[in-house]
Amino acid sequence: xxxxxxLPLTARLAHLTQLSAEEIxxxxxxxxxxxxxxxxxxxxxxxxxxxxxxxxxxxxxxxYRILPDGRRQIINIALPGDFIGFPGCFxxxxxxxxxxxxxxxxxxxxxxxxxxxxxRYPRLAATxxxxxxxxxxxxxxHLIDVGRRSAIERIAHFLLELLTRFEAIxxxxxxxxxxxxxxxxxxxxxxxxxxxVNQTLRQLRGENLIRLDGPRxxxxxxxxxxxLADFQRSYLERFRIAELRAQNWSGASx
Amino acid sequence: xxxxxxLPLTARLAHLTQLSAEEIxxxxxxxxxxxxxxxxxxxxxxxxxxxxxxxxxxxxxxxYRILPDGRRQIINIALPGDFIGFPGCFxxxxxxxxxxxxxxxxxxxxxxxxxxxxxRYPRLAATxxxxxxxxxxxxxxHLIDVGRRSAIERIAHFLLELLTRFEAIxxxxxxxxxxxxxxxxxxxxxxxxxxxVNQTLRQLRGENLIRLDGPRxxxxxxxxxxxLADFQRSYLERFRIAELRAQNWSGASx
DNA sequence: CGAAAGGTTGAGTGCCATCAACGGCGGTGG
DNA sequence: CCACCGCCGTTGATGGCACTCAACCTTTCG
Numbered sequence: 001x002x003x004x005x006x007l008p009l010t011a012r013l014a015h016l017t018q019l020s021a022e023e024i025x026x027x028x029x030x031x032x033x034x035x036x037x038x039x040x041x042x043x044x045x046x047x048x049x050x051x052x053x054x055x056x057x058x059x060x061x062x063x064y065r066i067l068p069d070g071r072r073q074i075i076n077i078a079l080p081g082d083f084i085g086f087p088g089c090f091x092x093x094x095x096x097x098x099x100x101x102x103x104x105x106x107x108x109x110x111x112x113x114x115x116x117x118x119x120r121y122p123r124l125a126a127t128x129x130x131x132x133x134x135x136x137x138x139x140x141x142h143l144i145d146v147g148r149r150s151a152i153e154r155i156a157h158f159l160l161e162l163l164t165r166f167e168a169i170x171x172x173x174x175x176x177x178x179x180x181x182x183x184x185x186x187x188x189x190x191x192x193x194x195x196x197v198n199q200t201l202r203q204l205r206g207e208n209l210i211r212l213d214g215p216r217x218x219x220x221x222x223x224x225x226x227x228l229a230d231f232q233r234s235y236l237e238r239f240r241i242a243e244l245r246a247q248n249w250s251g252a253s254x
Numbered sequence: 255x256x257x258x259x260x261l262p263l264t265a266r267l268a269h270l271t272q273l274s275a276e277e278i279x280x281x282x283x284x285x286x287x288x289x290x291x292x293x294x295x296x297x298x299x300x301x302x303x304x305x306x307x308x309x310x311x312x313x314x315x316x317x318y319r320i321l322p323d324g325r326r327q328i329i330n331i332a333l334p335g336d337f338i339g340f341p342g343c344f345x346x347x348x349x350x351x352x353x354x355x356x357x358x359x360x361x362x363x364x365x366x367x368x369x370x371x372x373x374r375y376p377r378l379a380a381t382x383x384x385x386x387x388x389x390x391x392x393x394x395x396h397l398i399d400v401g402r403r404s405a406i407e408r409i410a411h412f413l414l415e416l417l418t419r420f421e422a423i424x425x426x427x428x429x430x431x432x433x434x435x436x437x438x439x440x441x442x443x444x445x446x447x448x449x450x451v452n453q454t455l456r457q458l459r460g461e462n463l464i465r466l467d468g469p470r471x472x473x474x475x476x477x478x479x480x481x482l483a484d485f486q487r488s489y490l491e492r493f494r495i496a497e498l499r500a501q502n503w504s505g506a507s508x
Numbered sequence: 509c510g511a512a513a514g515g516t517t518g519a520g521t522g523c524c525a526t527c528a529a530c531g532g533c534g535g536t537g538g
Numbered sequence: 539c540c541a542c543c544g545c546c547g548t549t550g551a552t553g554g555c556a557c558t559c560a561a562c563c564t565t566t567c568g
Contacts, residue, residue, distance in 0.1 A: 436545085436546065436547085437546075437547065437548095438545095438546080448546090448547085449548085449549085449550095452547065452548060452549085453548090453549085456548085456549095
């Protein structure tokens with residue numbers, strides 16, 4: 001299939017800490033049996049019993065909830081290298097749906113195999129644990145977006161978050177990346193209407209902060225956007241700290 | 255100190271699954287050395303290295319972020335029986351503050367002891383794992399609140415969530431509980447202004463859905479409030495499912 | 509070639525924030 | 539013991555940010 005080193009999960013974890021060749025191979029083997037999911041398809045079928053989770057290898061997926069009157073809130077957006085279905089994978093069927101936004105490649109990972117991996121490679125376990133911590137920070141920022149930021153701040157922050165996440169998996173170049181989301185999806189993620197998303201994107205474009213070429217987003221004025229959004233670069237700084245602590249954690253667990 | 259059976263963490267986990275006397279004792283011993291925290295005090299001091307987390311035994315605490323211009327968003331509210339500082343306890347110092355709302359009782363738990371507990375009582379590990387899953391659902395609902403619900407729906411949902419959480423630790427009677435939050439805190443949690451929180455609470459009162467006697471909240475029309483807020487009772491239904499699965503999970507990890 | 513999906517634009521409106529007060533109450537120090 | 543003060547709740551007037559409604563255009567795809 002794909003080469004071990006280009007797997008997004010591997011790239012993301014390698015961002016957190018140095019990985020040995022053996023660990024990289026183990027991660028690749030974990031994702032050895034991917035399957036395709038067409039776009040706009042429920043990835044986690046409801047009612048099924050879940051004996052594991054999924055790793056998203058290619059594409060994008062959303063977890064969301066639709067209210068009785070049709071309003072939709074997107075809880076989070078899964079990008080390549082993200083786990084899908086953790087930690088609420090057991091009983092969320094009825095509550096939240098997980099759907100592919102575009103055609104996806106996903107690899108099922110049984111709990112048993114994951115735990116086996118953790119036993120053999122405790123440092124990997126620690127690193128994955130930290131990657132969940134980073135994800136929690138993304139949730140928190142998302143909440144601040146929707147709760148206390150204006151529309152333009154929200155969108156600015158959102159675009160910067162995506163840039164950072166694409167950088168972490170090596171899918172961004174020069175402050176530019178391919179955005180797999182429609183404006184309607186952006187609106188449903190940020191609690192805004194489609195029309196206002198459009199107007200606000202135009203405003204960001206008009207102030208020469210960003211450029212949009214179809215689905216391609218380019219951050220023209222990174223510092224300006226960071227200031228506007230009050231964006232904390234610590235997404236990245238965190239990575240360094242994680243590296244320092246990795247041995248402590250695995251030491252404690254041994 | 256307090257009796258093992260009245261510890262809120264124990265009560266909450268006992269809600270999830272049947273606990274043996276031995277497990278209850280182990281949980282009590284884990285929280286054996288609590289310390290007091292005065293109100294309005296940072297619970298997790300910044301810059302310290304974190305070798306563990308805390309269990310909140312009494313009181314209430316908030317995790318929040320203040321934006322440069324003073325706007326505040328509360329990320330979550332910790333009630334008795336909740337863990338504080340998970341999972342982002344390592345590097346969040348600069349980003350989010352955790353502060354006591356009232357005088358609190360907290361018990362520090364070193365990672366080493368926690369992992370030791372998990373080794374001896376794998377069923378406890380599974381249960382605590384599930385309790386984190388429930389917490390994730392609370393975050394998701396919180397996001398839906400601020401993203402897509404109107405002010406009155408938000409507050410209705412918020413009051414129902416708190417009722418459910420207080421019930422889970424045995425600190426609610428007959429749809430009534432002691433709310434340790436000011437209206438300003440409610441506003442900062444839900445992304446609303448103090449004045450509008452006040453007005454909306456008045457509206458809920460006017461429609462005979464709730465009653466407020468000082469800090470005491472009473473849900474007068476539970477079904478009406480549930481319908482208004484589109485509240486999913488599955489917070490509780492989840493607990494049952496968790497029970498069914500507990501043995502599978504611990505089986506897989508053994 | 510028609511239809512559906514996505515993007516764009518403008519007019520009107522309403523929810524909720526902001527500004528500005530006032531009242532009650534507990535604490536606290538003179 | 540009382541006056542003062544700060545915290546919290548309450549209430550009303552005004553205004554703006556973002557939603558709703560209603561189009562139209564472009565591109566894609568069957």
